Amino acid sequence: MNAAPADQIRLLDVQDLDVRLQQLAHKRRSLPEHAEIESLTKDQTQLRDLLVAAQTEESDTAREQTKAEQDVDQVRQRSVRDQQRLDSGAITSPKDLENLQREIASLAKRQGDLEDIVLEVMERRESAQERVAELTERVGAVQGKVDDATARRDAAFEEIDGEVATVTKEREVIAGAIPADLLKLYDKLRDQQGGIGAAKLYQRTCQGCRQELSITDINDIRKATPDTVVRCENCRRILVRTSESGL
Numbered sequence: 001m002n003a004a005p006a007d008q009i010r011l012l013d014v015q016d017l018d019v020r021l022q023q024l025a026h027k028r029r030s031l032p033e034h035a036e037i038e039s040l041t042k043d044q045t046q047l048r049d050l051l052v053a054a055q056t057e058e059s060d061t062a063r064e065q066t067k068a069e070q071d072v073d074q075v076r077q078r079s080v081r082d083q084q085r086l087d088s089g090a091i092t093s094p095k096d097l098e099n100l101q102r103e104i105a106s107l108a109k110r111q112g113d114l115e116d117i118v119l120e121v122m123e124r125r126e127s128a129q130e131r132v133a134e135l136t137e138r139v140g141a142v143q144g145k146v147d148d149a150t151a152r153r154d155a156a157f158e159e160i161d162g163e164v165a166t167v168t169k170e171r172e173v174i175a176g177a178i179p180a181d182l183l184k185l186y187d188k189l190r191d192q193q194g195g196i197g198a199a200k201l202y203q204r205t206c207q208g209c210r211q212e213l214s215i216t217d218i219n220d221i222r223k224a225t226p227d228t229v230v231r232c233e234n235c236r237r238i239l240v241r242t243s244e245s246g247l
Contacts, residue, residue, distance in 0.1 A: 001229040003182045008229065008240045010178050011186055011198040017171040021164060022195050028160045033153035037146060044142045051135040058132055061125035068121050072114045079107040182229065189237055198238040201230075201245040209235035222247050 082104045091097055175183055190197030199208030204218055211234040213221070221230050221241070230239045241247065 001181065001185065002225075002227045003179055003229050005226045005241070007178050007182060008198075008238070009242070010174055011182065011238060012200055012240050013174050014171055014178065014183075014186070015190075015196065015198045017167050017174070018190065018195065018197075020167050021171070024160050024164050024167070028157065031153055031156050033149045033156065036149045037153065040142055040146045040149060044139060044146065047135055047139045047142060051132065051139055054128055054131040054135055058125060058128035061121055061128055065118065065121045065125055068114060068118045072111060072118055075107055075111045075114060079104060079111060082107065185229070186238060193235060193237055196237060198240055199232070199235075201239045201241050201247075203244065203246040206232040206234060206237065206239060208232060208237040208239075211235070218247065221245075 082100055085091060086097070086100055086104065091100060178186075186197040188197070193208070196208050199206055201207070201213075201221070205212045209232060211232070213233065217233050221239070224230055226241075230241070231237065232239050
C-alpha cells in the first residue's frame with residue numbers, strides 16, 4: 001500500500017486522538033464517584049432493610065398494644081358491672097355475694113396483669129419508634145451523600161463528554177483528509193492491536209511494541225520509497241517514518 005508521507009503523518013495525529021478518546025473513556029469508567037455511590041447505595045440498602053424491620057416491629061407492637069388495651073377495657077367493664085351488682089344490694093345470698101366478691105378480686109388482679117402487659121408493650125413500641133426515627137434520619141443522611149456524589153459524577157461526565165465531543169470532531173476532520181484505504185487498514189490494526197494501529201519509528205524502535213528493529217528490517221525500510229506504507233515486523237502495526245526514525 002502506498003500513501004503520501006503527509007497522510008502517514010496524519011495517521012499519528014489520528015492515533016494520538018484515539019488514545020485520548022481511550023483515556024477519556026477509561027477516566028469516565030474509573031471516576032472515584034462510581035465506587036463511592038456503589039458503597040453508599042449498599043449502605044443505604046442495608047439501612048432501608050433495617051428501617052423496614054423496625055417499621056414492621058412498630059406496627060406489630062401497635063396492634064399488640066391495641067389488643068392489650070382492649071383486653072384491659074373488657075376486664076374493667078366487667079369489673080364495673082360486677083361492682084354495680086354488688087353495690088345494688090340485689091344479691092342477698094351469702095354464697096352469691098362471696099362468689100361475686102371473689103370474681104371482682106380476680107378481675108382486679110387480671111386487670112393489673114393486663115395493664116402491666118400494656119406498659120411493657122408500650123415500652124417496646126416506644127423503642128421501636130425511636131429506632132424508626134433513628135434509621136429514617138440515617139437513610140436520609142446517606143441519601144444526601146448519594147445525591148452529592150451523583151452530582152459530582154454527573155459534573156465530571158459533562159466535562160469528559162464535552163472533551164470527547166471536541167476530540168471526536170477533531171478526529172473526523174483529520175481522518176477525513178486521509179485516504180480511505182489507509183484509514184481502513186489503520187482502524188483494522190487498531191482493533192486488533194489494543195487500540196494502537198499506527199506508531200512512530202523512533203531511533204529504529206517501533207513505538208507501538210517498543211521493539212528495536214533488526215538491521216535487516218531497517219535496511220528494507222531505507223530502501224522503501226517515501227510513500228510506501230511500511231509495517232513493523234514484530235507487531236504488524238503501521239510504522240510512520242519521521243526525521244527522528246534514525247534511518
